[in-house]
Amino acid sequence: MGLKSSFMVAKRSLFRRKTKNLSAILAVTLGVTLLVGIQITTDTLENTFLTSLLQNEGEVDFTITNSTAAGYLASTDQPKISELVPNAVGIMPELTMKVPVMLGSQFDKSVEFAGIQTDFPEEFGSFYDWKTGEKMSISDYLTSNTTVLLSSHRAKNLGLTEDVQLPVTLTTEFTNLTITVSVNPETGDLVFIPTYTTERVELTVTGIFHSNRPGIGSQYRGLLTSLEYLQEWASLQQPTRQTDLIGSYLVALKTDHFSSE
Incomplete structure (x- = not known):
């Protein structure tokens, strides 16, 4: 409803009551216009909020943990999840952990380090290069357990720009758990003694993906590597060195959440 229409509605209403006070007409006009404005603003904020939520979750509808x-x-849980969600168009395993990161003089004590399959289902969208905007094939960048991708969000926090010369090296730490087994001479029982040490590792950033662009890349705000590589690092904290570790399964019920309907 435009300002002119609002004015006419207010004028007709007041003239029926034989009220011709101009200030009253203007007050009612302003009130009607304000109500319309509030409604539009609210709708816009709601749409922005929902879009923000979807964008931060990439093309992921929900997760199973x-x-x-x-x-x-x-990995043996994936067939069970497929049975539970038969209408899913994509299911992807993921592992995440928190690590400290130092890049030059910049330090962040808690950065999310995520691992996903490099051949993840295309239904989850894509990663895009921060500088060029081109689609990234992450398998080309993640070639060893010391190569990682960095989100543009975290890159900014670490003082990097789009024009940074890659690769760059950052330092992180992993906890290494070892178990020493001995026998109690009096009871004959086994005694398990845990020892925790810190492994300092240098990681090579081979690419930076855009974390504010719709697609799976907007799901992540820290470091990214191949699932199998992160499982290797996470297994250091497992007494049995188990590597079949999956933190959650990401589920997509549709493709391209950001297309117009």
Whole structure:
């Protein structure tokens, strides 16, 4: 409703009551216009908020995690999830952990380090290069357990720009758990003694992806590597060195959440 229409509605209403006070007409006009403005603003904010939520989750509709004390799922759980969600167009395993990161003089004590399959289902969207905007094939960048991709969000926090010369090296740390087994001479029982050490590792950033562009890249705000590589690092904290560690399964129920309907 435009300002002119609002004025006419207010004028007719007041003239029926034989009220011809111009200030009253203007007050009602302003009120009607304000109500319309509030409605438009609210709708816009709602749309922006929903878009922001979807963008931060990439092309992911929901995640499935293990709520038990074990904390991890396994690769054998994927067929079960497929049965539970038969209408899913894509299911992808993911592992995440928090690590400290130092790049030059910049330090962040808690950065999310995520691992996904480099051949993840295309239904989840794509990663895009921060500088060129071109689609990235992440398998070309993640060639060893010390190569990583960095999100543009974290790159900015670490003082990097789009024009940074790659690759760059950053330093992180992983906890290494070892178990020493001995025998109690009095009871004959086995005694397990855990020892925790810190492994300092240098990681090579081979690419920076755009974390504010719709697609799976907007799901991540820190470091990214291949699932199998992150499982290797996470297994250092496992007494049995188990590598079949999956933190969650990402599920997509549709493709291209950002297309117009």
